Amino acid sequence: MAPERDIPDATVARLPVYRRTLVGLAAAGETTVSSARLAELAGVNAAKVRKDLSRLGTYGVRGVGYEVENLLMQIGEVLGVNVDAPVVIVGMGNLGQALARYGGFSTRGFRVVALTDSDPKKIGKKFAGLTIQHQDDLPKIAKDLDISVGIITTPAEAAQQVADELVAVGVGSILNFAPTVLNVPAHIPIRKVDLATELQILGYYQHRAS
Amino acid sequence: MAPERDIPDATVARLPVYRRTLVGLAAAGETTVSSARLAELAGVNAAKVRKDLSRLGTYGVRGVGYEVENLLMQIGEVLGVNVDAPVVIVGMGNLGQALARYGGFSTRGFRVVALTDSDPKKIGKKFAGLTIQHQDDLPKIAKDLDISVGIITTPAEAAQQVADELVAVGVGSILNFAPTVLNVPAHIPIRKVDLATELQILGYYQHRAS
């Protein structure tokens, strides 16, 4: 009943895109979709869609396509979007504040339940219904709220320390917005979102083109 | 004198990380660095560092390593960080505001010179010394300021339209924060930063681990 194990990283990275596309199709009242159409909407190639979906153990209907609702359910299960994982955001600067107000968490299986910072001037302020707490209280917060995901939006200098603290209190995965490479134990999944890096990559291609 | 052409995508994506690491080493007064040390700091494998750097036409010194300043200069040139490309941010919601205040652009070859939105209530407000202008004025703004990069921070529904407008006014590359796949002409480099996708990918790995 659980879907196939060991889905390739490249496939996992595309599943959220398929999911978003399928949500749109469902909202538009579509009940089935072919790999060709899904591929077009998701910006990939049709063979890739079929190979990716076959990894889920999903079976489409030959001659017809895939059932939208069924596919949504299966992808949702693989990604764990029904889990409602408690999230803490560490670092309430510009970006932390923007994320605290971001509305996209709940429909993706995450719920921001705590905000922390180490600047005493910020403690007690409220964002999106949550009060900023001191980073030193993380152990208690993590225990009380059973935090499973940490989002790091501190300056680069503080990020490794924060990552260590998150790991120490038992957080299960980390999303890092600080522009630095973090060392965490191999069993903790970590992903980074790095604006400066993305811009510089663009810089290369633009530079080349001219 | 220009570095080698045709650097693989995977290498390009790592250059900003090497650059950041080298900036740190330079600040710490280091003048040379071995591939092993650079690899450790950048979180990759030493052979990869050597192969990547060899693509730049850079030559390290056998038995010693690479000269930090020289390497920085070469990577900077490849990435075009001295270009100071004018950037417009389209969509001044939470994220757009956070990016407008973000300080990391200038040292990476980018300068935010304009902010736009389509909500009349936001026009005229100021962020980081810039006044929000109406998105309808984009053609004039782009012409006057010679905009070369567009950052899209609108809701998903508006993003394709905005992308079309950016392409129409001659923007050379696009960074998309909206959670949707954008269609742009093949010659326009585009990258996406997608928080919801990253979270869902984490969701998969965390889910799997338990």
Place this chain on the structure above:
DNA sequence: CCCTGTGAAGCAGTTCACAGCG
């Protein structure tokens, strides 16, 4: 003797092309 540069091997992901089912 250390550390780079690089052929060669290995691996992962993509794309092709078609058999086979509804």
Place this chain on the structure above:
DNA sequence: CGCTGTGAACTGCTTCACAGGG
């Protein structure tokens, strides 16, 4: 007859391992 599922070929990236220069 259309569209899925998938072997097989292919492409690109990573890693190994070592020759060779300083």
